[in-house]
Ligand SMILES: Nc1ncnc2c1ncn2[C@@H]1O[C@H](COP(=O)(O)OP(=O)(O)O)[C@@H](O)[C@H]1O
């Protein structure tokens with residue numbers, strides 16, 4: 099075995115250029131696979147990290163009309179959908195995946211928010227219960243958030259986010275300033291820090307649709323004040339906090355089911371839907387997987403072509419070394435010995451190609467990551483599998499040439515010289 | 516008898532067809548342990564064919580062949596390989612050395628087929644090279660050696676497994692006279708040590724070194740008196 103390896107390396111070294119060219123197909127195939135797998139892995143890890151890193155495990159559940167979030171400012175209060183009762187909230191809170199749940203109302207801003215003579219063009223107004231910020235994992239950047247007292251006393255106070263602070267106040271401290279929301283003045287008591295947002299790589303329109311749930315530009319008023327500015331019977335959305343990242347999907351589904359059982363909308367396209375980040379992330383992973391599985395196929399074909407190249411060169415090599423093989427057989431090498439020698443040579447050739455492929459694949463992944471900005475995680479199991487796989491290719495495509503070598507008639511072989 | 520051929524016929528191509536070539540025609544030959552035999556004949560007379568049959572590289576079309584009382588024609592491929600490995604040494608006109616390997620590695624090759632461990636292989640290969648007078652050249656590659664030296668490496672390779680019979684097909688055919696004479700001296704020495712030698716040549720001067728010689732003409736083997744000159 100060791101002797102075969104020595105002979106194989108010597109053979110490869112003697113024909114350096116030819117060996118390299120033969121390996122090229124394998125190198126390219128393996129490099130492509132490693133680069134693709136590393137990129138997938140990197141994206142997956144980043145998605146997971148961002149989700150866990152955000153630490154909120156918050157699932158936003160809102161009323162949808164078909165594909166779009168229902169817009170109260172245009173469509174009014176829908177028939178058959180009532181406000182969410184305390185019993186329903188308790189039922190959701192009792193779910194084993196759920197840690198906390200909080201109701202809120204929401205409308206789009208359309209020119210109805212002013213600070214002095216400055217008009218806010220886009221954004222959201224939310225009427226939130228005091229525990230909303232905790233549930234959604236928002237913390238105060240400046241001032242304070244809402245208290246039970248604000249709620250009880252119907253205080254005209256509001257909390258804005260950083261983006262409002264920037265847009266209406268040029269990043270000056272807005273605490274104590276008064277803004278008008280639909281003609282009702284509210285005093286700003288706090289600024290929330292935006293959650294460390296999940297920033298997926300957006301490659302396609304679909305990715306954009308999946309991830310476009312920009313919360314920035316929100317003005318929060320106490321839930322109790324909602325009836326002052328808007329309607330007292332306006333159905334709410336909820337923010338659910340799951341116990342863990344892995345619970346997010348289940349928590350979202352179960353809470354949505356509970357909510358949907360309570361409503362009997364005339365418009366049958368109306369329903370609660372969860373905007374589960376984890377589920378969306380998985381969808382994105384699925385998406386990248388399916389496009390990448392195509393690339394993996396292409397790489398596999400390149401490996402096949404590489405394997406055929408190896409077979410071709412090995413056949414040439416058998417022909418070239420006819421007299422060497424003949425002599426070996428004449429002086430007592432068994433068929434199996436010759437067979438193994440050539441199989442070893444083919445396997446060493448492709449394994450070497452595999453190693454070089456893994457190395458260039460890692461390099462390629464790094465380059466892609468720099469150029470395209472995608473994250474990369476080198477998958478060592480994949481690298482090991484790739485090298486083993488290339489060894490297998492060598493053995494498989496080496497069988498025919500080795501068999502041919504082993505069955506050479508030594509007399510014909512010796513006479514050919 | 517170490518080699519016993521009886522009524523050997525060998526026909527290349529399908530017998531009876533137009534292209535069939537009768538290369539051996541009713542050849543019977545017995546060689547005893549320790550003998551030194553030369554087989555002479557003009558080119559195309561069937562010498563190499565006979566040697567391939569004796570060397571268990573080729574099967575005759577008919578006849579019987581016993582090597583040390585083993586019926587060679589009944590042996591399987593694997594057993595034939597082992598027989599060639601352990602009992603027969605081959606020397607060819609064109610050496611057949613591997614050019615990328617050193618003299619030592621070339622000589623050690625049959626030992627690796629016999630499963631001899633590396634250290635032992637190197638020791639025995641070096642001994643064989645010393646025996647053929649190349650102790651100083653063991654690390655040389657064939658292209659760094661003269662023709663006569665190459666042939667001596669080939670002989671070292673042939674004897675490294677201590678075979679019973681050394682088969683040589685035109686061993687001096689590619690060598691100048693001086694190198695040829697050195698090879699003949701070496702053969703004499705090996706024969707004196709007990710190795711049976713069957714040598715094929717078309718050169719009667721070379722053949723005269725053997726103790727017994729045969730003449731082969733058109734596939735027929737004729738006994739020739741020892742040491743007698745044979746015209747081509
Ligand atoms: N494989 C073969 N197929 C057909 N004819 C062959 C083959 N080998 C040898 N011959 C023929 O058999 C005869 C004897 O050849 P060979 O034994 O090589 O002669 P020598 O070694 O005495 O020169 C020649 O006529 C040669 O052409």
Ligand SMILES: [Mg+2]
Nearest residue numbers: 559562563564
């Ligand atoms: Mg000949």
